[in-house]
Amino acid sequence: MSVDAAPGTADPAPSPTGQCVVAVLSWSHNPPMPNPPTVRDPERHLRYRSFCDGCGHAGPIRSGEGEAVEDGHDHAFPGWRGMPVLVHCPYNIDSSSKKKIAKWEADARRAYPEGWFERGGPVLEWRGSAGTRHVPGRAPGGGYAMAVVRPDRPDRPGAGRRPAEQPVQTSLFG
Structure with missing residues (x-):
């Protein structure tokens, strides 16, 4: 392979259509393998890389999926980061x-360019801080649903409002 692939893997064959498609390869890294450590994973455990x-x-070898x-979307769908962000x-x-x-x-098809989802393009979705994984197969055409963390979570009832002051109970049975 002309790029540093996952050790022990064969070259995936390019698509017969020649259309760029996002795929993510992953492998377990054990110390004898020649992959460099990264900031997020200095022990060199699990590795990921995009492949078209x-x-x-x-794409480059990464510690995070x-x-x-x-990386794969930057290659296959330039400009995806500027697309509208929708509710999930x-x-x-x-x-x-x-x-x-x-x-x-x-609604998603109206908000995105014509043919975007048919080519496997991603949809950007607002998420809370606990739901940040990019999910394959959740976009209308089968592409990824890309998580965008909503800073204030206004989609949740009561978000952004402080609880009302509660009266202080002076005695237990008073």
Whole structure:
């Protein structure tokens, strides 16, 4: 392989269409392997890198999956970081979910350029600080749902408001 691939892996074959597609390779790193340490993972455990099925481009080796996913999108979908950020797609949890998901998808298709999702483009979604993973297969065309942390979480009831002052109880049974 012309780039430093995951040790012991074969070259993935480029896509016959030649269209750039985001894929993320991961492997477990053990000390005898020649991968350099990184700031986030000085012990050199798990490694990730983006790989383009369309043209064979490989991104740098990363300690975090999210960084590798973003590298792949920088290659396959230049300008993705400037796309509109939407509320996250509703989850399929009850009988009304299908309608909510269909409405969300229609809104997403109106907000993004024509053909974006058909090419596997990502959708950017507002998330809380606990939901920062970029999720494959959650965009309307099957691409990634890219997490964008919402600083103040105004989508949560009561967010941004301080609790009302409560009267102080002077005695337990008084």
